Each structure stands twice: as C-alpha cells, then as structure tokens.
Amino acid sequence: MSSRPTTVIVGGVAGGMSTATRLRRNDEHRRIIVLEASGHVSFANCGLPYHVGGVIPEREALLLHTPDSLKERFDLDVRVNTRATAIDRHARTVTTDSGEVIPYDTLVLSPGATPFLPPIKGIEHALSLRTVEDVDRISAAVPGATSAVIIGGGFIGLEMAENLRRRGLEVTVVEAGPQILAPLDAEMAGVVAKRMRDNGVRILTNSQATQVTANSVVTADATVLPADVTIAAIGVRPASSLAEDAGLETTGRGGIVVDSAQRTSDPHIFALGDAAAKKDHVSDEDTLVPLAQTANRHGRLVADVIAGRQVSSLPVLGTAIVGLFGLAAATTGWNEKRARAAGKTVRIIHLHPAHHAGYYPGASQLHMKLVIDADTDAILGAQIVGEEGADKRIDIIATAMRAGLSATDLADLELAYAPQFGSAKDPINIAGFINDNLVHGEETVQWHELDARITTGATLVDVRSTTEFASGSIPGALNIPLDELRARHGELPAEGDIIVHCQVGLRGHTAACLLKNLGVGTSVANLDGGYLTWKHGKATL
C-alpha cells in the first residue's frame, strides 16, 4: 500500500463516477478506488427503458465507460460486482462483500437508491428497473410475452409502459394514488393520462396491487390483470443502510444527511446522489430528489471539496421531464397540492399557448401551469405538458427560480424569436403578463372552484364563438361571443358575480376587462386557463 492518499467511492454510476473522474483531474497522485455493486459502471440509467423498447438497440450504447477504459483514461481502480458491506469509521476502512478491507482517507458514498418493492404476495415475480442487469432480465422476459402490468404510474413506470407498448405488449398501469405522475397536479396529469390511453395503455388509478403471479397481477378489487411481465416501479428508497449501519446521520426518509459541501456527519465521509438528502429550494427543508442531473453536479463538487476547494451545493428544485408517446411532461419546484399543503397563499396560472408562432406551420399547443406565492410573487413551481418546447420553457423557469426572479419578471424576459422557434410574445412572457394582470387586480377562478361559484349564484359567460360553444361547453354557461359582448352586455345582470371564460383564457381576459370597465356585474372574474383547463380537470385520471 502506497502512502498516497486514498479516496474510496461507493457507487460507480452518475454521482460516483463524476466524483472519480473530476478527482483524478484535480489530483494525479491520489489513489481512487470505485466499488460498484452491479456489474457495470457509468451506465446511462435514464436510457434503460429505451433499450427495452428498442429505441436504443445496442446495449453497448448504454455503457459509457468500462473499468478498463476508466483505468486507461483516469487511472481509476474500478471494481464491479463489489458491494461495500461495512464502514469502520474509526479505522477508516471499508469492507467489501469479498471480505477485503480497504483503508481510505476520504470516503464518498454514492450508492444510489433501491427500487421499493411492496410487501405483497408473489412480489418476487415482479421485475424492477435500476441496473443493466435489470434491463437484461426484462429484455429476456419480453419475447413471447403478450401482456405486462406496471405497478406504479411515476416517471419510470410510464416510460416502461411506453416502451413495452413499443414491443407490442398489452400494458396496464396500476397506480395506487388518484392520478399518474404525482409531481403534476391532477388537471396536468390528465393530459398525459389521455395520451397514454390513446396509445393503448390501460391506466387504473386508486388501484392497489395485492398479488403478483407468474402471469398476472391481482388488484384489491379482485381484478385479475394478465401480466406475462410485471414491473414494480413504485419508487425508490435511498440506499443508505451502509451509512446508517456506520452511524451516519440520516433523515426520517432515509437520506444521508450532508452539509452544503456534501459532507456527512463524519468529516471524512461525503455522500451524494440519490442516497443523500438535499435541501429544497422553496422551503430549505430536507428532501429527496433522485435525479441524475443533481448527482452529476454534486459529484464534481465533492471532488473539488476533497481537492481543497471551498464550494457549496445549492438547494434543489427537482426539475424533471419525461417523454411519453410524443408528449413531454416537465416540472420544476412545487406543485399546487404541495404549496397548499404547506399553507402557502398561492396564485395559480394556467395557459395553453402555441410553442411557436401560430402562423408558421407545425405549431403545437403547450399546457402550462405556474404556482406562485401570492404574498411574495415568488415562483414556487411550474408544470408544462406539450409535444414541443416544454423542455425549453421548464428550463427557463427553473433558471428564473434559481436566480430569484419573480413571476412578474417573466413578462420581461427577452427570449429568442423567429417563427420556427417561438413567438413575439413567448409563452413565458405571456405567463408573466397574466401574473402581472392578477397582481393588478384581475380576478380568476380555478377550474375546481367553478361549481361552487355557480352554486352561489355566479353567472357564467362563455365568450367563445357559437361554433366552439356548440362543440362542447360548461353546463350552465351563457354564450355571448367576445366580438358581440360590447353590444350585448345588457343581457348580463348588472349586479352579482360574473365569470367569463373562453377556450384558453385570452379572450376571457379581454372580456373580463371589457365588462369590468363597463361596470357590468358586482365582480367579474375570468376562468383561469379557460374551457381547456376545466376540461382537463374534469377528465378521467
């Protein structure tokens, strides 16, 4: 054993391998040992579902590096199929499952997370998706299979549903909660659910799997779902038992507690990636955000701290995106459910703009939602669903949130416009405009508040065209097209609450301004996001 300082890194995927390669660039003389429990390091875990679906046909494309290539380029001592089983913090050693005792000067824990398997009968028949070996097992099970059940309607479950449809299987998603994609609010998740169903995926919400067999999944209401392949994709738990056993501090949800330098309660031990707790951008409370993007950035940071730099990680937003049957669903920060649960006074904005200029061919519709702190104008979070441009807009909002811009500031962002790429008033600017209108007194009603408002006597006016109205409308609405409203406003009650709406909210805004300026009604509000948001909210989840 040389006298070179030694860093042992537990986990050789996103966080661990970013740490290892950066640490080598920082320090040529250090001994760097990477212990990876699976048979592969530095693999593209976010690509695994797409290999199952055949989108990424070559398995090798998933393997970005091998122990040999890492030895060659970075002089790393990478040991696959090697699990760290114990840490002796006093002696500063790690013991592996082969019994080897490895001394360290610094230890980095990046073991990732473990798929959660519910304690139901026959769960051993279910496969999960985390490693290359998992993919190999699923790939082996698919040929000859005609049906699959995915337990869990989160990001990975739905990606698997899409990819198993690609392989021609009948696919059912069994989701215990009231909706798929829990990070989204219901009316946003509904858009994705419809796309999934339109592509032949059966979705059962509020449905509990109670038994798995070799060819079926049984739910709590005794439905027997055919399942030649069953995938458990309920969620993950931090793989923090090694840390816990060594007496390192963890959160109630199992995340290894770290400071802003990613240092655990032992100054010689760092933790990062899915196993480490993070600080939430909005609340600054402990949270778990198992995302590769954060793991990679924190790996770089840990390597710099080990090399002696003073650097700090920032709280996390949880920016995430999933692509499903040509539709992207993206989110950052908090959703409305969470903000309300935390007691925030929220301002909610829905909009449905085209992703680029409507006059240029190929414009597709975005469905956007912003959750804003009504007291401070801070952006708490956003959700965007659409075929094109959702990724761009969520990234702009995530950047604005990171920088502390307010919701009103979105109105003045100067974004690139040519008709193929955006609009003279970009969807982001429009969100800022709407917020500015609300800050300055315009009133909106949310889709889920509408029934109660009508029950208490509000008059609902649909200002869309008669053709639009005829093709589907909200029960009880009176149709006066916007362009006739100036002449026909006398048909509306001079007193009482008036709620106007159009298809997406823009004409409703113009109508609300008009009626307010004309003094019609005691109050005038616009239905936020218009008929479309209302319809999304009422759709089957």
Next chain:
Amino acid sequence: MSSRPTTVIVGGVAGGMSTATRLRRNDEHRRIIVLEASGHVSFANCGLPYHVGGVIPEREALLLHTPDSLKERFDLDVRVNTRATAIDRHARTVTTDSGEVIPYDTLVLSPGATPFLPPIKGIEHALSLRTVEDVDRISAAVPGATSAVIIGGGFIGLEMAENLRRRGLEVTVVEAGPQILAPLDAEMAGVVAKRMRDNGVRILTNSQATQVTANSVVTADATVLPADVTIAAIGVRPASSLAEDAGLETTGRGGIVVDSAQRTSDPHIFALGDAAAKKDHVSDEDTLVPLAQTANRHGRLVADVIAGRQVSSLPVLGTAIVGLFGLAAATTGWNEKRARAAGKTVRIIHLHPAHHAGYYPGASQLHMKLVIDADTDAILGAQIVGEEGADKRIDIIATAMRAGLSATDLADLELAYAPQFGSAKDPINIAGFINDNLVHGEETVQWHELDARITTGATLVDVRSTTEFASGSIPGALNIPLDELRARHGELPAEGDIIVHCQVGLRGHTAACLLKNLGVGTSVANLDGGYLTWKHGKATL
C-alpha cells in the same frame, strides 16, 4: 368630437398594435386611433420571407387582424394607407397625408424602421422586405425568375436567400463586410456560411454591390451577377423623421430618445419599437434593437403607462435567432468583437456538446460560444449554432443574463433531463464548468492565438485518436492520444509552453490537467473548443 381622451398611435404592427389592444383593455372609454402607412396592420412581419418561400402558403395567415376585426373586438379606429406627416406638439395634433388633422391627448410613435437602400446606380431595381406590399412585389417577381442576388448577409437577407432557394432560384448573397451574420463572431458565422453554401447559396463577402439592373447586380470588382430578382437587405434605419421634424430628441443613429417609461422628450408623446432608442443591457448606452419581441413588450408597457401605472422598461439584450436550412443561429448580448472593442477583458469559451444525451438516437451537435467579463464573471453574451436546441440554450442564457447570474452560476442550473431532451450535464452546465475551470487557473488558447503561440515556441499536442488525427489535423501538432499520455508524457519537453487539443475541448481539458499535475512543461494550455473551433475559425467566411 367627443370629450373622451384620445390616443393616436402611429404604426399598426407589433409595437403599435400591442399598445392599442392593451390600452383598450385598460380603458374602455378612450378613443384610440391607429394610423398605419401600409395597407395592413398587425401582420406577421417575421413570417414574410416564409410566405415568399411557400412555407406559409396562405397570404391570409400573415394577417393576424384587419381594421374590421380590430374595430369589432377592441373598438379601435384603425386607418391603413394613412401616413402621419406632421406633429404639432403645441396644438397636440397629428396631420395625415390626406390632410386630416387629428387631435390627441397622448401620441404613441411606433412607425418601425425603413430598409436602408444604398445610393448605388439602379437601386430602384432592388426590392426590399418590410411590408405585406413588399412581399407581394417579391412574390410577383419570382415566377419566371431563375436568379436572385441578395445585397446584405444579415438575418433577413439570409432568410430571403433560403426562401428563394426553396423557390428554385440561383441565389447569391453579396455582403460588404468580411462575414455574413455580423452579430456572430467569425468562427460562428462560418458554420452558417458553410450550411448556406452546402445548400447552393453563393456567398460573396468583402463584396460591394455597385450597380443594379433589371437582371443583374454588378460588384466593385466588376463581377456581373445574374439577378432576375434583387433584394436589398442591408439593414434598417429608425423611421424617426416624423419625430425629428417635430423636434423630438433622437440619437446619433436616429433612434427616438425615450425614458424608461418609453416617454419621448415631449411628455405627451411615447415611442417604441424599431424607431425608438433602447438601453443596452451590458453598457446601458443607447442602442438600436429592431426586434418584434421587444416592440411587443414595450407596447404593453406604454399602454399601462398611459393608463396611469408606474412601470419601467429594462435594457435590452438583443436576443435573436434565425433558422437557415435546418440550422439555427442564435445570439444574445455582446459578441467578442464588440466586447474587445469596448475594452473589456474577456474570457471566451467555445464548446460543441450534443443537444441531448449522445446515447439516445438523434443527438445533434451544438456550437456554443460564451463571452464573459473576466474581471466580474458577468456573462456579456452568447452565440449558439445548431440544428436542435440552440433556441433553448440561448433563452436560458438570456434569462441568466437578465437575472444577473454569473458565468459560473451556469454550472449549477438545474435543468430538465431525460435523454430525449437534454443531458445529465446539460450544455449550459458544461459551459459553467469550463468557466469555473478557467476561473480556477486552467489556461486556454483561442483559435486565433494559436499561430502566434506556436511561432513563439509552444509545443502543440493533439490528444485525439490516431484515426481522428489522420483525418485532419492542425499543422505542427504532435499526436499522443489521451489514453497514452500518462505513459508517454516523457516525449514532451519538460520546459516550455505546451498547448494540448482534442476535437472539442473535453479530452484536451483532461490532458491539460494530467500534464499540469505531472509537472510537464512550464505552462500547459488547452485549445479552447478544440480542433473544431479552430477549423471553424479557419473556414471561408
């Protein structure tokens, strides 16, 4: 004449019409008169080239509103083919070309800009592109034409070149400057020039048109270019003569001077859009940025100011994008030329990342450049060229600039990652990482500095594979593949300057760290952006 307050708006396209419609929503009782010199209001001027090319086949698609629809919806008094010819500021009246004298309480000047026509012989044969009438003239000229010359290689000129190629014409672009797309630095513009040439557009730089005839353009070196159609797209000048004649203050370049509420030197008169001067985000000096996006935002602002709100416009970044033969070229803030001319100490970063995860099919390469103030770490500007995702990244950087984030802050932006949409280390993060490396002592050499460095004795090491080296290399480079460098570093001089390079800069970074840590050479620098940036810099413009 009623006693209602009257606002007269000169110009009925982006800025003027945004003002008018917003003002109506703010105030139902005001008289709003819009005077538009051309025959159309509220038309999609950024779409005009695409109608010529047939991408937007329906002329009606360009006409977002008509005077009738604006009367109906917004009770606007819109008068097309009506030019304002004089302002009597004392009487508060505007005179039109038909001799009508219209009193105003507030006047809004949004007349746009006028295409600049060089004073050369036969310039009357050249068409320009600004209005729907201009498009009609070009559309009438194209059938039967086989050749076209575009004078001016800016955004509109190149869009016209593409669209005339779509119509099957032989197209030559005559650019007086040393490169097309002046907002980009040379090595970035070169990528676009190559794409144009690959698609059959002839580009002549440093070439001055001296005469236009009905079927040719003659250049200063007596080249006669066939031109059944000639388009002058040299640039625009603020249409500020009306304002100047009325004694309103203008800048040296003709922009109407306004305060942050877009108010001119006469408190009853506002100006916005291409005719108004703006403040530059970087220098806070007067500038001209003739972009629809800014005009629209400022229109909303002027309407709010007139309605009594206290609001301020922000300095402009000049964020812009153009799509050419499937390639996007985007820019925000300052380029290197401008930053150096202004005496800034700049830090330059080039990178060439894939627009999404490389392991997922369809990844295409981005070419990115950041211009950073080396003294403050402020982002001065960025340029991005690529087939996919350039618009997203320029918007993220524009948002970061607006928010005052530093270049290093880009490393920690939390952007959405799934393999179809981005990378675990997004190109934006990588730019931040590179900047962070430079801030912490890593040295890079720019493509245009390389010759001088080699002349003064630096050793150039190409760390790409032997195959890559064989298919094209920089004269004088020694090839030691990165994976052999640890073993073969003894082949390099222990003293003296060493410059390493790879294809795009990443392996070069690893190599530079390795050599530095091994103590090889007196100094070690990495060629910024690698072989690719060097090659782009050396390419024909």
